Amino acid sequence: MNADLETFQKSNKTELERRGSVFNIGAPAIEAVTIRNQIVVGFGDGTVRFFQSGFEPKTVKAHEGVVLSMANYADDVLTGGDDGRFLKISSDGNIEEIFNFGSKWVDCVASHKDTKVCSSGKTVYVWTKNRDKPQTLDHQSTVAGLAFDNKGKRLAVSRYGGVTVWKLNNNKWTSSNYTWKGSHGTVTFSPDTKYIVTAMQENQIHGWRINDKADLAMRGYPSKIKSFTWVGDTPYLVTSGSSDAVCWPFDGKEGPMGRKPIVVANGGKELATFVKALNGEKAVFTGYTDGSVLLAEIDESKKPIMIRSSTGAEVSTIAISNDNSQILIGDMKGSILLSSLWADN
């Protein structure tokens, strides 16, 4: 197989690099979320920066150490840090401390409409509308991932040994356990909410069909999967962790059971470290260990497009603005590319 990446690596700047801006922040880019027309990035120096085309980024000193996790919350962002603080930050730089856990880290945050959620240690804390005090959901081991389904009815909590799915009925939480041996990290619901999928400590992802808890084991990766994204109407779950973007089909009754994934955007020697869907298209951005990014259709016969050339530091986040006009790419050395996706903009 041709390495798609290698054929590009000798070329000069990409089109998006020519028309975009580069910012060198000097701290690893950890995570990015979008609010209104801004892309908000949390960094390894505790800052949260608001990026918008045509403006200098606005910097907010949010946490002492690392911004460990982020979520958007209407026009604000929620952040959790290794200083034990769970914060709500508005785009004008106003910081509201929702809770302070002291010397314990705030590992994960999530939100849905009026509900704010974070985890610290083995406990998930849920603030629903008009409530000052959080409800607490306890688990056997440290929480490693949080995800709401798209209706906000269920909250998936990943941990050692599987996932706990919580449901809120009449102000009372009930739980259901999805079990698979090993340690589970980032978690996601499929857009049709029929499946939950986790990235595991081992080099594999694991899924369950929600109604009957049938297992889906997706193995064969050369490294840990740090990122996945749902793409297109099928939909495909596209994952990092391999030299290709590995795309598992989740259509039909059985989803990917007994089927092979489609592989696109071959990075040659480089491994994919971050993947992000292009909204409304059957296409995915894939970032690699060397900092480069390709855009590929989920079609093995099509050639990918080079979006960002190598920077020498692994791609740690990619975000697309809500109006689909801007892309932001960040890496572990803190280099940020902000560019318009389309030539006319």
Place this chain on the structure above:
Amino acid sequence: MENTSQVPVTVLTGFLGAGKTTLLNRILTEQHGRKYAVIVNEFGEQGIDNDLVVDADEEVFEMNNGCICCTVRGDLIRILSGLMKRADKLDAIIVETTGLADPAPVAQTFFVDQDVADRTKLDAIVTVADAVHLSSQLVDHHEAEEQIAFADVILLNKIELVEDNDIVKVNDRIRKINPFAKIIKTTRCDAPLDEIVGLNAFSLDRVLDIEPDFLESDHDHEHDDDVTSLSFVSDTPLDMDKFQDWFGNLLRTKGQDILRSKGILNFKGEDERYVFQGVHMLMDASPMGPWPKGKDRSSRVVFIGRDLDNMNLKEGFENCKSA
């Protein structure tokens, strides 16, 4: 093979009351001028001199990879990967384990998790031992024995409370379990910090420091489940295929009882020394440059573990000698 961007990690073990907290307090309060992160269990102290204190709960996870004794510290994987996202660089990370902890999952974490192995390296396992109570703790508690067995450095603490001839006795008792650890005798853990942190003891080239004086095969002991050590030396070059077959099979089948293994090997037809170092079933091995001129090319291996007498180690090692 050394990656300088890896942050060294010192693992601090020690039985209850041995003086681990005293040592932690020293690390946190001395003006050492370096930036350390100290991962503690319910410690509740703040560091001065720029130190970072991280609270952790020991969470031992089994890996779902088919290796039956492969347990790792899940909390450590999470915390180390969080620390590696920091903009400022740490000089070292110190991990405190609870008094009753088995050191194996901590050590195995550095072999098993690729992200941890890429960004950090196990520097040394340092065990604080109570010179007054160690002998009785060794009889009563497996954990105390394991902490001695796994150690690269042992602080034999509270020596001011023990008669000289008793220090010799406890020293000998430690040596029987662990022939290669460096023993430092201390009062209130008063060893210089640079003899504790930043040692590179887990580096493969430190395997070459095994001192032949400690390698004696006498091993009278009272119980079958005592931790003991055995070592073998051969001046006849070894056959590489035979050794790999024997050693691989040994770790696969007996790895649960072999706590630590280390060795320097002289293979027939090879100019370079081979060294290895293992924790239970997991091990690192690599060629380590040519043999020093004018020195004997002898192979040396050391095993620390339980039930070593029933593994036919001597016979197995002898059979690896080239014809």
